[in-house]
Amino acid sequence: MILVTGANGQLGQCFRQAATHWPGQVFVFAGSQELDLSDRRAVRAFIKSWQSLQSLQDDKLRWVINCAAYTAVDKAESEPEKARKVNVLGTQNLAEACAEFGIPLVHFSTDYVYHNRQNTPFLETDPVSPKGVYARTKLAGERAALRAHPLSMIIRTSWVYSAFGQNFVKTMLRLGREHATLKVVADQIGSPTYAPDLADAVLSIIQKVESGEVPKESIAGIWHYANEGVASWYDFAAAIFELEKIPCRAYPIATKDYPTPARRPPFSVLDKSKIKAAFGLEIPHWRESLQQCLILLQTS
Numbered sequence: 438m439i440l441v442t443g444a445n446g447q448l449g450q451c452f453r454q455a456a457t458h459w460p461g462q463v464f465v466f467a468g469s470q471e472l473d474l475s476d477r478r479a480v481r482a483f484i485k486s487w488q489s490l491q492s493l494q495d496d497k498l499r500w501v502i503n504c505a506a507y508t509a510v511d512k513a514e515s516e517p518e519k520a521r522k523v524n525v526l527g528t529q530n531l532a533e534a535c536a537e538f539g540i541p542l543v544h545f546s547t548d549y550v551y552h553n554r555q556n557t558p559f560l561e562t563d564p565v566s567p568k569g570v571y572a573r574t575k576l577a578g579e580r581a582a583l584r585a586h587p588l589s590m591i592i593r594t595s596w597v598y599s600a601f602g603q604n605f606v607k608t609m610l611r612l613g614r615e616h617a618t619l620k621v622v623a624d625q626i627g628s629p630t631y632a633p634d635l636a637d638a639v640l641s642i643i644q645k646v647e648s649g650e651v652p653k654e655s656i657a658g659i660w661h662y663a664n665e666g667v668a669s670w671y672d673f674a675a676a677i678f679e680l681e682k683i684p685c686r687a688y689p690i691a692t693k694d695y696p697t698p699a700r701r702p703p704f705s706v707l708d709k710s711k712i713k714a715a716f717g718l719e720i721p722h723w724r725e726s727l728q729q730c731l732i733l734l735q736t737s
């Protein structure tokens with residue numbers, strides 16, 4: 438059995454959808470109403486109850502995938518305690534409970550932990566220098582998980598979007614249909630990540646461990662996952678308009694002309710060689726996945 442926490446968020450909903458492709462696995466989905474990660478006792482009790490449950494198929498809890506997080510990057514600047522409560526304490530609570538009951542934990546972090554001037558993709562071993570509350574709390578959460586539980590797989594990802602929740606693609610579709618022109622930041626470079634690709638990658642890693650193809654211990658530590666290819670937000674917006682045939686013209690602007698409370702890294706492309714090699718993953722290019730997302734949005 439696989440428990441997905443933060444199950445009503447963007448990535449959580451993608452796991453719900455991806456679960457339908459994995460009929461051999463039993464899933465439990467818990468949103469913040471069912472499981473508030475900031476409540477240490479409740480987290481332990483929840484994990485314990487599922488861990489000790491033995492149904493007819495002997496479906497003990499075998500994996501926890503944590504999609505819960507405080508993700509309001511700009512708002513975090515004015516409510517750092519709220520961000521810390523979820524991203525640091527919540528993660529630590531879950532990691533401690535998973536460690537106590539011997540359950541591997543998959544947890545997500547962010548490309549925003551990197552803020553060094555660099556023009557080659559970041560390796561997992563590169564120095565981190567998060568700016569802003571969200572980025573700092575996400576890094577502290579990674580460290581808390583790794584300290585509490587040796588079987589923590591921390592996946593740093595970037596620019597996540599999907600047909601669910603609020604994200605850049607959905608915002609651009611709305612704004613592009615409302616305006617003839619749009620100014621979009623062109624000096625922040627990264628890689629978009631289609632959340633269903635990330636969910637499928639995680640479930641295929643779990644499958645490989647479960648089948649004995651790779652040892653469970655090999656998941657431990659920090660990993661990168663994003664779609665292939667690089668883009669600026671301007672490139673990303675222009676591709677959305679082009680693929681969707683929206684007659685809105687995107688104009689590139691500089692970050693300094695679009696000030697936000699939290700600073701974003703100018704370059705946060707993640708090197709994904711490690712996860713691809715360890716688990717034999719093939720990662721689609723971001724344009725290919727964007728097309729899939731747009732088709733899904735058209736038909737939903």
Ligand SMILES: NC(=O)c1ccc[n+]([C@@H]2O[C@H](COP(=O)([O-])OP(=O)(O)OC[C@H]3O[C@@H](n4cnc5c(N)ncnc54)[C@H](OP(=O)(O)O)[C@@H]3O)[C@@H](O)[C@H]2O)c1
Pocket residue numbers: 442443444445446447448449468469470472473474475504505506507508523527545546547548575594595596597598602
């Ligand atoms: N979105 C991105 O661009 C991006 C980029 C890099 C990394 N990531 C990481 O990817 C992961 C998934 O992000 P996402 O886009 O799916 O975020 P999201 O849509 O904001 O979902 C986060 C979920 O966490 C839940 N949550 C908040 N506080 C909680 C608590 N105390 N206990 C339990 N659940 C709680 C929220 O529930 P409520 O709504 O009920 O509060 C929400 O459903 C996060 O770790 C995030 O940091 C995201």
